[in-house]
Amino acid sequence: MKTDIIRYNLTERGRTYRGKPRNFDIPSIVAAINSGPCQEKVKHRDMLGYYGHWPRVKFGMNPAEGGVVDGKAVRVEPAIVTTYLKALDDGTIEHQEEFLDNDAGRLAYNLYKSKAGGFSSAIDEYKRNGPEFYGFDYVLEPNYSTNRGYDIALDSALTLDAVEAIEAYQEHIGGMARLLDSVMSDRNNVDAAYRDALKALATVSAENETYISLLTRNKTLDSVASLESVGSPLLVDRSGLSALERNIKSFKTADLGRFEPLDDEAKPTDKTVSNVLDSITRR
Structure with missing residues (x-):
């Protein structure tokens, strides 16, 4: 044949x-x-x-x-x-x-x-x-x-x-x-799962950006508790947020006295003030 x-x-x-x-x-x-x-x-x-x-x-x-x-x-x-x-x-x-x-x-x-x-x-x-x-x-x-x-x-x-x-x-x-x-x-199932994972990752990233934006606004210093109303994100460092919250509360109740001009060698002696200033300068 x-x-x-x-x-x-x-x-x-x-x-x-x-x-x-x-x-x-x-x-x-x-x-x-x-x-x-x-x-x-x-x-x-x-x-x-x-x-x-x-x-x-x-x-x-x-x-x-x-x-x-x-x-x-x-x-x-x-x-x-x-x-x-x-x-x-x-x-x-x-x-x-x-x-x-x-x-x-x-x-x-x-x-x-x-x-x-x-x-x-x-x-x-x-x-x-x-x-x-x-x-x-x-x-x-x-x-x-x-x-x-x-x-x-x-x-x-x-x-x-x-x-x-x-x-x-x-x-x-x-x-x-x-x-x-x-x-x-x-x-095909693997490809679909991969696409779903990418979509979830994009959502989580957007949520984290929202939290970072809220924390860096000035008005947030007076209303940190309002963060809870946004909803808990999937990837947030809660320990860092708690530390910032404590610093803000301590700053509100601290006896700061009067602000005096500081020369180059002067350093704050109050630990609470130092922590807050360090957080601000790091940003």
């Missing part, structure tokens, strides 16, 4: 409204595809592809046999293998795919025979030593509509074989898909 050699160009997606525009560094992608390590992978039939991109999304660009989710081993079943691959200087990619004789491979092949879906490449553009090409997956709506391996017939429809293969394989991967949905849901 092999395709003919498929040709498409990285600068021509064959789409106007759907999909994502790509601005590849063509010389770098061409060099990566024609490199020794990439061609050796093709030669040894190690460049495997999957039905859909989700195995790579979940387990990385090279998911191998699968991975562990919530303590359970999840098997990843490849659907295709790339048997020929070449890149031309103008960005044209040539490749040939073989559908594997398993559930995933039969599903992809039946879709291919029915002229539905197409191939979609897996490329990591941002590797430190340059881009890396991992192969192709079979997807229902390829970003490059030119990467299908058949001419699109507007009157084509899924055959009975394709429908039966889809139903069988959907039952096979249903558990794994639910696990993926669960993981994404957990991530």
Whole structure:
């Protein structure tokens, strides 16, 4: 179950409204595809592809046999293998795919025979030593509509074989898909909790600013008790507030006498006055 050699160009997606525009560094992608390590992978039939991109999304660009989710081993079943691959200087990619004789491979092949879906490449553009090409997956709506391996017939429809293969394989991967949905849901919950925490932190900061503002106003010296009517903040140093309150009360009842000009060497002898003046000068 092999395709003919498929040709498409990285600068021509064959789409106007759907999909994502790509601005590849063509010389770098061409060099990566024609490199020794990439061609050796093709030669040894190690460049495997999957039905859909989700195995790579979940387990990385090279998911191998699968991975562990919530303590359970999840098997990843490849659907295709790339048997020929070449890149031309103008960005044209040539490749040939073989559908594997398993559930995933039969599903992809039946879709291919029915002229539905197409191939979609897996490329990591941002590797430190340059881009890396991992192969192709079979997807229902390829970003490059030119990467299908058949001419699109507007009157084509899924055959009975394709429908039966889809139903069988959907039952096979249903558990794994639910696990993926669960993981994404957990991530959304974490993101929501993080946003709530930031909102709470902003509220607390605003409350503290209000208290600081009240304490620094002159009229507050005569009405410290009014702070209690504002509501107790979440992050207030109560010991510092209590000390200021005591100093204010002591200042009101202290026998200050007359104010005399002080020279540079003079220092207040009354401890209460000293504490209050120190608090004021520190601000």
